[in-house]
Amino acid sequence: MLGVTAGCTSAEAEGTTPTVTVTSAPDPVPSASATSAASPAVELVREYLDAAAAGDAAAAWALLTPEAQAFYPSEQQFASLFGRDGTVTPEAAGQLAAATFEETKAFEDVVTVVSATTEAEADAWIVRESSAGLRIDDAGVPSTGDSVYEWTNPAVGAEDVAATADAGAAPFDDSAPASLSFASPASADATGPSTVGYPNGLFAFVDGVETPVDEPVSAGSGREFTIPVGSASTDGAPRGLTVVWQVGTSPGSFRSSTVLL
Numbered sequence: 707m708l709g710v711t712a713g714c715t716s717a718e719a720e721g722t723t724p725t726v727t728v729t730s731a732p733d734p735v736p737s738a739s740a741t742s743a744a745s746p747a748v749e750l751v752r753e754y755l756d757a758a759a760a761g762d763a764a765a766a767w768a769l770l771t772p773e774a775q776a777f778y779p780s781e782q783q784f785a786s787l788f789g790r791d792g793t794v795t796p797e798a799a800g801q802l803a804a805a806t807f808e809e810t811k812a813f814e815d816v817v818t819v820v821s822a823t824t825e826a827e828a829d830a831w832i833v834r835e836s837s838a839g840l841r842i843d844d845a846g847v848p849s850t851g852d853s854v855y856e857w858t859n860p861a862v863g864a865e866d867v868a869a870t871a872d873a874g875a876a877p878f879d880d881s882a883p884a885s886l887s888f889a890s891p892a893s894a895d896a897t898g899p900s901t902v903g904y905p906n907g908l909f910a911f912v913d914g915v916e917t918p919v920d921e922p923v924s925a926g927s928g929r930e931f932t933i934p935v936g937s938a939s940t941d942g943a944p945r946g947l948t949v950v951w952q953v954g955t956s957p958g959s960f961r962s963s964t965v966l967l
Contacts, residue, residue: 751807754844827966859884885933920934
């Protein structure tokens with residue numbers, strides 16, 4: 707926009723040309739939302755979801771941390787289970803890729819938790835620096851073995867694996883806190899380190915916002931965590947609840963589990 711100022715003088719009244727000063731207004735400053743691009747963590751998750759939606763196990767494998775890859779005996783085993791062992795299915799990946807991503811830090815900023823929620827799906831991915839660079843911790847859920855975990859409210863099991871998906875999604879009882887239990891490795895006669903872990907504490911996030919987790923209590927041969935999340939919002943919009951925990955320490959790897967409330 708041009709700013710124009712003109713001064714009226716006696717010379718101007720006599721027909722002389724008036725003095726005109728022209729100044730250029732500064733260019734508008736773009737808003738932060740217009741200039742900010744997606745973070746490297748979100749871009750990595752989008753790439754992973756694109757691979758999952760296309761059923762491209764090889765592309766997805768390359769985006770995993772070495773620790774997540776070590777969960778599988780081989781890349782071929784990963785490919786045979788891809789999308790069926792608790793990792794995101796092709797159908798869910800297509801929906802989640804179009805959602806708004808939320809990201810937050812955990813474990814003293816060691817990991818970034820990237821989450822997305824739609825009307826029908828909720829999931830989250832742990833992104834961190836590894837020996838291979840920025841990668842995703844997204845190992846599947848063992849069908850058998852040590853330290854199995856499961857959601858008890860909502861009662862959907864460990865993840866959307868075949869055994870629980872066939873039974874249908876259990877509704878969340880918002881009169882009680884969300885709850886998740888871990889079986890003790892000792893109860894399974896474990897002979898080696900647990901691939902899932904037996905955590906003393908969890909981080910929890912509702913749609914990317916951290917929420918407190920109660921101290922675990924003994925539950926049978928394991929321990930149970932409860933997460934007070936309150937009642938559903940007045941507009942009835944679905945919420946995604948993600949819990950994150952560390953497995954081992956040297957080198958550490960991390961796991962997450964997400965349910966739709």
